[in-house]
Amino acid sequence: MTSSSAGLTAPFAIVRFRPDGSAVESEPRLGLVAGERVREIGPDELGAGDLNAFLAEAPESWGRLRRIAEQADGTWHPLADVTLTAPVTPRQVLQTGANYRTHVIDLVAAGRAKNDPRPIEELREWAAEMMDRRAREGTPYFFIGLPAAVVGDDVDLVLPGYSDQHDWELELAVVIGKAAYRVDRDHALEHVAGYTIVNDITTRDLVFREDMKEIGTDWYRGKNAPGFLPTGPFLVPAEFVANPGELHLELKLNGDTMQDATTSDLLFDLPALIAGASQNMPLLPGDLLLTGSPAGNGIVHGRMLRDGDVMVGAIEGLGAQTVRAVAEAGSR
Incomplete structure (x- = not known):
């Protein structure tokens, strides 16, 4: 390539x-x-x-x-x-969940619609009110990714044969500069070295534990297969990204646009994310902080990744990555 x-x-x-x-x-x-x-x-x-x-x-x-x-x-x-x-070799990967307003409204409404008699628009209004309250009163939701899952788009994305529910999630990723530990919002961006692109691949049917629902989410199994964090190809210095809160993101699947949004739809902006993530563990130089994925994932489109799919994920000013999905050997 x-x-x-x-x-x-x-x-x-x-x-x-x-x-x-x-x-x-x-x-x-x-x-x-x-x-x-x-x-x-x-x-x-x-x-x-x-x-x-x-x-x-x-x-x-x-x-x-x-x-x-x-x-x-x-x-x-x-x-x-x-x-x-991949342009970086992070020691830590921090990921942000449920951080695009429209994306979360879509997911909540779709999930509730199966067992809730309310009309879909009423469900969306309810979800919107919940998200707006969270933005006012809540804090960001973080979980940990494995640095070993970080790869470039020079290798194919192998879809594990244990599921047919692998999904895409295009994300803006912050690359940490000087170490950040318990920083506040006003100084958070001083710890950003630059930005890159990440496609946070997710196996949807493994995110929630069916055998013990009280445990909740299982991000280890749902997100951390080999190659599930295609990253890059460029690490762009922060000084060349004038307004990371207004960047356009677009993911195309086989030429069809699936995700099309801007970072202005973030519930918690970058200063809030960096400050929040740094409170209990130092963020180290070169670490990745993923900021969440916008609406348009496969679970909403009713179309998951298949053998031979090609994803092109682009973020304004940061270039584009092209990821080809292939079925795991023996599962075709």
């Missing part, structure tokens, strides 16, 4: 890549993208031992790469000659 910066508006971004022809198992190289060109960067260019140490110094550290991005020398190669993978 060759690479392109289509949809990337920043003058430069960080990537991890493999030269075309190299094995998927080979260690990716850290790179700098500017337009349709890429060059490898290491500790000398970063001014730090690795990417996470570099991000710990953001935003000041971005200036080192800005100077390199403006150079025109023989160290650059065509972006089309490489394959991009």
